[in-house]
Amino acid sequence: MEIRKAQRWTELLFLAVAWLSILACLIRTDYNFAFALFCYYLWITKETRTVSTLLMIVVGILCVADVIWLFTVGSIWTTNLKQNKVWNRLHGLHIFVFGISIINLLLKVGMLLTINYVRKSQSIEEASPLRANPA
Numbered sequence: 001m002e003i004r005k006a007q008r009w010t011e012l013l014f015l016a017v018a019w020l021s022i023l024a025c026l027i028r029t030d031y032n033f034a035f036a037l038f039c040y041y042l043w044i045t046k047e048t049r050t051v052s053t054l055l056m057i058v059v060g061i062l063c064v065a066d067v068i069w070l071f072t073v074g075s076i077w078t079t080n081l082k083q084n085k086v087w088n089r090l091h092g093l094h095i096f097v098f099g100i101s102i103i104n105l106l107l108k109v110g111m112l113l114t115i116n117y118v119r120k121s122q123s124i125e126e127a128s129p130l131r132a133n134p135a
Contacts, residue, residue, distance in 0.1 A: 003121050007047075010114040014040035017107050024100045027093050032104055035062055051121035059111050066105045074098060 014036050023034035039055050078093035081087050 003118060006114050006117045006121075007043075010043060010111060010118065011040065012110045013107050014043060017104050017111070020100050020104050020107070024097050024104070027090070027097050028101070031065075032062065047122070049119055049122040052105065052115055052122060055116050055121065056112060059108050059115065063105060063108050063112070066101060066108070070098070070101060070105070 018036035018040065021030045022034060024030040025033065035058065039058060042051055042055060057127050077091075077098055078089060
């Protein structure tokens with residue numbers, strides 16, 4: 001895959017996560033929307049190895065947070081309660097948002113792969129902003 005294609009795919013993945021997070025906000029307080037737009041902004045404004053590394057760290061942390069959320073909430077949201085009819089009526093919406101959260105997680109894994117591909121192709125000799133002024 002050439003570098004421009006990988007950069008474009010990364011942009012599209014950030015936007016896809018943002019759009020799916022809007023749907024997940026129907027029933028879940030979803031932090032992915034804000035982070036996806038922030039990371040998209042960083043991605044399109046700065047093309048440095050430092051920013052790519054920062055984005056990989058942020059997306060990696062978000063993946064860990066999503067896995068924790070999926071394991072903690074998954075068992076609760078997929079059960080029906082005999083005594084609570086209102087909760088049972090939300091079952092379809094819970095499954096929908098749970099599915100979107102899994103898709104978001106998979107998109108973020110793809111994002112990690114494309115960012116890493118772009119990062120590897122960027123110059124290793126690029127100076128970090130902290131090292132630019134050694135005084």
